[in-house]
Amino acid sequence: DGGITQSPKYLFRKEGQNVTLSCEQNLNHDAMYWYRQDPGQGLRLIYYSQIVNDFQKGDIAEGYSVSREKKESFPLTVTSAQKNPTAFYLCASTRRDTNEKLFFGSGTQLSVL
Amino acid sequence: AQSVSQHNHHVILSEAASLELGCNYSYGGTVNLFWYVQYPGQHLQLLLKYFSGDPLVKGIKGFEAEFIKSKFSFNLRKPSVQWSDTAEYFCAVNRGGGSYIPTFGRGTSLIVHP
Numbered sequence: 001d002g003g004i005t006q007s008p009k010y011l012f013r014k015e016g017q018n019v020t021l022s023c024e025q026n027l028n029h030d031a032m033y034w035y036r037q038d039p040g041q042g043l044r045l046i047y048y049s050q051i052v053n054d055f056q057k058g059d060i061a062e063g064y065s066v067s068r069e070k071k072e073s074f075p076l077t078v079t080s081a082q083k084n085p086t087a088f089y090l091c092a093s094t095r096r097d098t099n100e101k102l103f104f105g106s107g108t109q110l111s112v113l
Numbered sequence: 114a115q116s117v118s119q120h121n122h123h124v125i126l127s128e129a130a131s132l133e134l135g136c137n138y139s140y141g142g143t144v145n146l147f148w149y150v151q152y153p154g155q156h157l158q159l160l161l162k163y164f165s166g167d168p169l170v171k172g173i174k175g176f177e178a179e180f181i182k183s184k185f186s187f188n189l190r191k192p193s194v195q196w197s198d199t200a201e202y203f204c205a206v207n208r209g210g211g212s213y214i215p216t217f218g219r220g221t222s223l224i225v226h227p
Contacts, residue, residue, distance in 0.1 A: 031213055040122060042203060042219035050213070058214075090157065096213050101147065101159040102205075 002027045006091050006105035013078065013085060014113050021076045021108045023091035029103070030096045032074035036060060037088040037107070046089075049074055050096060078110060086111050117206050119218035126194050127226050134189040134221050136204035145207035146187040147215065148178055152200045160202070163187065174198070196227045 004025045013019045025032065031050045035043040045058030049068040063082025068074055074093075078085045088109050092102040120135035138144065148160040161172025168180040178189045187204060204218040 033215075035217070040219060042119075043217040045214070045216070048214060092157075094213060100213070101162060102149075102157075102215060104157040106156055 004091055004093055004103055004105035006089075006108050008108060009106070011108055011110045012113050013110060016080045018077055018079050019110065021078070021089055021091075021110070023074045023076065023105060025072055025074075025091075025093045025103070027093060027103060028071070029093035030071070031094050032068070033092040033094075033102070034058075034064075034066065034074070034076045035090045035092065037090055043090065046076065117204055117216050117218040119202075119204050119221050121221045122219065123222050123224075125224045125226070128196055129193050130225075132189070132191045132194050132198070132223070134202055134204075134223075136187045136189065136218060137185050138187070138204075138206045138216075139185065140206060140208060146178075146180060147205040147207070148172065148176070148187075148189050149203045149205060149217075150200050151203070157203070160189070194223075194225045196225050199223060199225045 007022045033048045034046040036046055037043050044060050046064050047055055047058050047066040049055035052068055052071050055066050055068050063079055065077045088107050090107045091105040094100045094102050116139045118137045146163045149157050150160045151157045160176050161170050161178055163170045163180045171177045176191050178187055180187050202221045205215045208214045
């Protein structure tokens, strides 16, 4: 079945530690996105990539980094510079047609120890 | 900067009540509009979308939404809710301009009592 796989489902970060969240899709989608979901704040865009080897900052990119070396993969690193990393992280993808919907992964819950 | 406003953050209804969730956006150009739903423990999924044509669009599970360009609004409606509609609802707007960068509202948590 085609879809988006995020791992791990739960992740704990120690102070000063960088952690990487995985996102893989087998939908052959060009565009991929990372959103952060906090209660009462909806989904806020962290980074997005419209094509391999290219990505752009979203609204809340500070303290995060990404790479897009392969079409199917878009990992997100939460760095030690992100002072409030506890949140639910959602990865999404789409074909880039403006009428197309986003396909979402099941998310990763990141907590700070 | 473009923003998407959802006016109702928490809504509690009894079964068979009518539902209307507000959504307004600030972008002045051509837009594509979406409502997504997140049922408890499930992925976010598309409820309905508008990109052109008839401003009244119908989605899954009896939901519909009306695009009113003059009011920059895209409100979600359902005449009679069910307990299974309990979920979080998100309005989203595509910024357009050749890129596909959806911006989401803060979400509305709907609880339907049986």
